[in-house]
Amino acid sequence: MKLNVVERGPERTGTPSSAPPVVLLHGLFGRARNLGYFQRRLARDRRTLAVDLRNHGDSPHGQMDYTTMAFDLTETLAAHDALPATLVGHSMGGKAAMTLALTKPDAVHSLLVADIPPARTGHGSFGLGEEMLKISFPSYLNRTDADALLAEKIPSADVRNLMLQNIRLGDNPGWIIGLSDIVASMTNIEGWPYIPEGHSFYGPTLFLAGGNSPYIQPEHHRVMRRLFPNHRFEVIEEAGHWLHAEHPERFAQLLEAFVAG
Known part of the structure; x- marks a missing residue:
């Protein structure tokens, strides 16, 4: 499936043609333009591609799993x-990026994974998708009324946005x-694909975690070392799972330093 x-x-002249392009991958219920701030910063010097993953943004719909x-x-x-x-992925996008790096390592130069481990994770997204499917839309809807409609099921303003x-x-x-396809595939989205023994990605890898996020736990570090032996791990303190939205400047600094390196 070809994605949007x-x-x-790059916007500046003199950018080395040998520099790998940077590919930005959003998380569940996101889309390419969510990462526009970081894409614009990187595009000063690098070719960048922000991707709508399947069932998201303007990409086609269908059943989902990371393979x-x-x-x-x-x-x-x-x-x-x-x-x-160079792949940069948040949450679901991070799992897709890791899967590509492990199954087709020649396709990946380097990898930045934002607040997700190579493991099964689940923190309420399944229930959110099911609640969204229950919404009955009127014949006409503006943004204000849409926000009020979602507020009945989503108390968090950030999640509603x-x-x-x-x-x-x-x-x-x-x-x-493709909300129906997303909900039907949620077990796969929260899961982690089978990676055959011996498959590792040896390229430069950076795991970024939110200090207040529940996603990356101490027990995940062993498998991170096995699958990504050339990785670093850094924490953005006072950030939750949406670390790039909560602390965009710090995230951008770490991202730009990694891409430049």
């Missing part, structure tokens, strides 16, 4: 002549994303 891509840069999503990325980036690439981008407003409103 937003491409930018399939990694194949989507390979097909899409090959079509854009963007391999090998994330979900609002996935609603088609105006006449005949509804979900833009």
Whole structure:
């Protein structure tokens, strides 16, 4: 499946042609443009591609698992002549990036994974998706009324803002994303694919964690060392799972230093 891509840069002259492109991958219920701030910063010097993963943004819909999503990325980036690439993935996007690095290491130059381990994770997204499917849309909907509609099921304003981008407003409103496919695939999304023994990615890898996030636990570090032996681990203190949104400047500093290195 070829995915929707937003491409930018490099905007400055003299950028080395040998520098791998940087590919930005959003998390569950996100989309490429969520990472626009970081893409614009990186595009000053590097070719960048922000990708809508399947069922998200303007990409096609279908059943999801990480092996399939990694194949989507390979097909899409090959079509854009963007391999090998530096992959930057948050949450679900991080798992897709790790899967690609482990199954097709020649396609990945380096890897930054934001607040997700190579392991099964689950912190309430399944219930959120099911609640969203229960929403009955009126014949016309503006943003204010859409926010009020979501507030009945989502008390968090930050989460509502994330979900609002996935609603088609105006006449005949509804979900833009493949919500039914996402909910049907949630066990796979929260899971982690089988990686055969001996598969590791030896390229430069950075795991970033939010200091207040529950996702990366001490027991995950052993498998991180086994699968990604050339990795570093850093924590953005006072940040939760949405570390790039909560502390964008610190995240951008760490991202830019990693990409430059």
